[in-house]
Amino acid sequence: MAHHLYLVRHGEQLDAEHGLPDGPLSPRGRRQAELLAERLGGVPFDNAWHSPLQRATETAQIIAAKMPALSLEPSPLLFDCIPTGPAPETPKAYDAFFGSVTEAEIEAGSAQMEDAASEFLRSHREDRHELLITHNFVIGWFVREVLGAPDWRWVSINQVNCGLTVLTQRPGRPWSLVSHNDIAHLPPELRTGLSEPYAI
Numbered sequence: 337m338a339h340h341l342y343l344v345r346h347g348e349q350l351d352a353e354h355g356l357p358d359g360p361l362s363p364r365g366r367r368q369a370e371l372l373a374e375r376l377g378g379v380p381f382d383n384a385w386h387s388p389l390q391r392a393t394e395t396a397q398i399i400a401a402k403m404p405a406l407s408l409e410p411s412p413l414l415f416d417c418i419p420t421g422p423a424p425e426t427p428k429a430y431d432a433f434f435g436s437v438t439e440a441e442i443e444a445g446s447a448q449m450e451d452a453a454s455e456f457l458r459s460h461r462e463d464r465h466e467l468l469i470t471h472n473f474v475i476g477w478f479v480r481e482v483l484g485a486p487d488w489r490w491v492s493i494n495q496v497n498c499g500l501t502v503l504t505q506r507p508g509r510p511w512s513l514v515s516h517n518d519i520a521h522l523p524p525e526l527r528t529g530l531s532e533p534y535a536i
């Protein structure tokens with residue numbers, strides 16, 4: 337018996353480089369979602385949830401179009417957010433980043449992620465496969481949470497668009513990180529969303 341969470345960052349947003357808060361997927365983003373759907377084709381999902389933002393919703397809809405039986409719902413617990421603030425030991429390299437976010441954003445993000453942990457990391461008594469289509473920081477926070485890393489550590493746990501991260505829990509055991517940011521389904525030209533070239 338095992339509970340599997342498949343965490344996916346949405347596909348590339350159109351004009352993301354212009355810093356728009358949200359928007360439709362780019363043609364590359366749509367292709368990333370199609371390839372991910374093919375990759376996930378054999379998984380017997382029980383549920384799928386997505387962030388209500390447009391880039392995540394469209395990604396979810398492309399995946400669902402290839403999986404007619406998939407039950408898909410928006411969840412505000414998967415909105416893009418700032419999951420926590422910095423700690424005294426947070427490397428100075430992140431000062432500028434954390435300096436650009438407000439206390440209110442941190443408070444809202446922390447509350448959201450606490451609720452997300454209660455909802456999505458709870459134990460189940462049967463086999464489950466659940467798909468979460470969400471955002472870079474949210475996925476980094478889930479990985480940090482299951483590994484018991486320091487609260488601020490999500491800040492440098494990053495994923496490409498439509499990269500696949502899998503967490504699994506078996507009864508009586510802690511969560512395992514099965515894969516992180518798996519990009520085998522994406523050719524090099526579709527590995528987008530990180531600030532540095534990512535052609536591994």
Ligand SMILES: O=C(O)[C@@H](CO)OP(=O)(O)O
Nearest residue numbers: 345416417471472473474
């Ligand atoms: O702005 C980003 O880098 C991330 C933060 O989570 O958002 P998104 O995954 O929506 O691109």
